[in-house]
Amino acid sequence: MAEAVDGAALSPAWGLPFLGLLLSIALMPLLAGRLWHRHDGKIAAGWTLLLLLPFAATFGPEVAAAEVWHVLATDYIPFITLLLALYTTGGGVLLTGRLVGTPAVNTTLLGVGTLAASLMGTTGASMVLIRPLLRANAHRARRTHSFVFFIFLVSNIGGALTPLGDPPLYLGFLKGVGFFWTTTHLLAEFLFCAGLLLAVYWLIDSWMWARERPAAVAAEEAAYQPLRIQGWANLGLLAGIVGLVLLQGLWQPGKVTVLGLPIGLEQLVAVAGFLGITAASVRLTPRALREANGFTWGAMAEVARLFAAIFLCMAPVLAILKAGEAGAAGPLVALASDEAGRPIPWVYFWTAGGLSSFLDNAPTYLVFFNLAGGDPQALMGPGAATLAALSCGAVFMGANSYIGNAPNFMVKAIVEEQGVRMPSFFGYCAWAVAFLIPTFILATFVFFR
Numbered sequence: 001m002a003e004a005v006d007g008a009a010l011s012p013a014w015g016l017p018f019l020g021l022l023l024s025i026a027l028m029p030l031l032a033g034r035l036w037h038r039h040d041g042k043i044a045a046g047w048t049l050l051l052l053l054p055f056a057a058t059f060g061p062e063v064a065a066a067e068v069w070h071v072l073a074t075d076y077i078p079f080i081t082l083l084l085a086l087y088t089t090g091g092g093v094l095l096t097g098r099l100v101g102t103p104a105v106n107t108t109l110l111g112v113g114t115l116a117a118s119l120m121g122t123t124g125a126s127m128v129l130i131r132p133l134l135r136a137n138a139h140r141a142r143r144t145h146s147f148v149f150f151i152f153l154v155s156n157i158g159g160a161l162t163p164l165g166d167p168p169l170y171l172g173f174l175k176g177v178g179f180f181w182t183t184t185h186l187l188a189e190f191l192f193c194a195g196l197l198l199a200v201y202w203l204i205d206s207w208m209w210a211r212e213r214p215a216a217v218a219a220e221e222a223a224y225q226p227l228r229i230q231g232w233a234n235l236g237l238l239a240g241i242v243g244l245v246l247l248q249g250l251w252q253p254g255k256v257t258v259l260g261l262p263i264g265l266e267q268l269v270a271v272a273g274f275l276g277i278t279a280a281s282v283r284l285t286p287r288a289l290r291e292a293n294g295f296t297w298g299a300m301a302e303v304a305r306l307f308a309a310i311f312l313c314m315a316p317v318l319a320i321l322k323a324g325e326a327g328a329a330g331p332l333v334a335l336a337s338d339e340a341g342r343p344i345p346w347v348y349f350w351t352a353g354g355l356s357s358f359l360d361n362a363p364t365y366l367v368f369f370n371l372a373g374g375d376p377q378a379l380m381g382p383g384a385a386t387l388a389a390l391s392c393g394a395v396f397m398g399a400n401s402y403i404g405n406a407p408n409f410m411v412k413a414i415v416e417e418q419g420v421r422m423p424s425f426f427g428y429c430a431w432a433v434a435f436l437i438p439t440f441i442l443a444t445f446v447f448f449r
Contacts, residue, residue, distance in 0.1 A: 007318075007327050008323040010323075010327070014051070014316035017048070025306065028040075029424060030424050041306075044308070045309065047309060052312070055316075068312065072311075073259075073261055074263070078270065080307065082270075084278050086120075087123065088277075089238050089281045090120075090124045090234070090238070093238075094230040094293045096229075101143070103206040103209050104202075107201060109129060109132065109133050110153050117155075118162045118165040119165075120242065121241075122165060124241070126154050126410065126411050130414055130415070133150060134147075140208075144421065144423065145205065145208065148423065148431050149197065149435075152197055154407075155408050156398045157399065161187065162182060163245070164245055165182075166394075166398070167361065167362035168356075168395060172376070172391065173249045175369065178380060182391060185384060188447065192443055192447070196439055233281075240273070241274065244269075244277075248270050298417060299409075299410045303410055318364070322367050336371060345388070346389065346448040346449060349448045351393070352365065352389075352393040353392070353397030353440070354393075354397065357400035361394045364394060365390065365391070369387075388448075389448045396436075396440065397436075400432045401432065402428055412428075
């Protein structure tokens with residue numbers, strides 16, 4: 001929680017509402033799908049109240065209210081407004097025409113999206129490219145694997161090369177890590193993991209393509225039309241989002257107090273800018289273009305509901321981690337250093353990565369950044385191996401579950417809105433275990449020993 005509550009004084013029991021929320025997200029779509037889809041926001045709110053009511057009774061209503069405002073103002077509102085701006089502008093870019101979903105075309109789309117994610121963010125790249133991929137594979141009977149690997153690559157691993165790509169690296173940039181440090185120090189790890197997964201995907205998709213019925217293949221080929229871009233105004237607005245992200249790292253004029261909480265003026269300007277860009281995108285984009293793009297607000301609304309609960313319920317878990325060895329997670333934290341107190345890179349990769357699979361990867365990154373000393377100059381120099389391992393773990397392993405990174409859930413919702421069945425929560429995790437975990441094990445031996 002915020003500074004008013006010492007994480008060392010919190011017991012693991014404060015993490016039970018977060019565990020319950022995770023299990024609800026994982027199990028209820030399978031066991032009570034109709035109930036979940038109609039009342040997911042109410043169920044998530046119920047778990048949040050199971051945390052906040054005992055918290056208010058234990059620490060006092062004023063402290064509880066301050067903690068809620070701290071989480072909302074410093075974490076959730078900046079997060080959701082940036083996501084909203086990227087979702088709205090990305091959904092206003094329409095690639096017309098139609099590609100044939102052959103293995104070569106699909107692999108190229110995934111590769112382009114993986115590279116674009118570091119320039120426009122994993123959310124922006126996901127929103128721009130998921131619908132063209134859906135249209136390219138509309139006639140294929142076997143296509144779920146394409147959207148799973150899309151989440152692996154475009155929605156996660158692709159964001160590793162700049163602070164614009166993924167929120168953890170953006171937080172590192174705000175803390176003083178050089179803008180191009182990730183580009184130069186994570187490039188090899190990025191190329192290794194992305195290249196290996198793209199090669200595996202091409203093999204799987206080639207096998208699936210060979211099993212398609214000839215009539216379906218012919219229909220695909222007959223449907224080919226050259227791609228053209230519509231919605232150029234939204235590409236300009238995406239550039240504006242990038243500018244606002246950079247602004248927060250380069251312009252820090254001081255803090256203002258909002259409802260008793262000091263907030264950086266640059267953060268307030270960015271939030272207002274993100275909302276302004278969202279409104280401009282809605283106004284400038286013809287409704288017919290969004291309809292042609294299959295754009296709806298359902299996926300964004302679902303993410304907003306669930307992540308509000310996730311941010312609040314995971315706050316005590318992060319506070320316990322932040323307490324280091326003095327907290328309930330002390331044994332886990334102690335594993336991150338050797339007998340001399342030096343950080344162990346591979347442990348940072350797996351510990352930060354494992355937690356980022358189910359906690360939000362941005363605050364998780366920040367906890368381990370501080371655990372490694374918190375000095376950006378030292379971490380970029382002698383501690384470069386540790387910072388690289390932490391950065392890769394937080395970014396790459398957000399792909400291990402649907403809730404590891406917000407674009408994962410959004411892509412799942414958009415794909416399902418188009419009538420394509422996606423794996424369940426545990427089904428998706430099984431895909432991750434089968435393809436991501438072996439990739440990360442190999443990366444550990446190559447880069448983080």
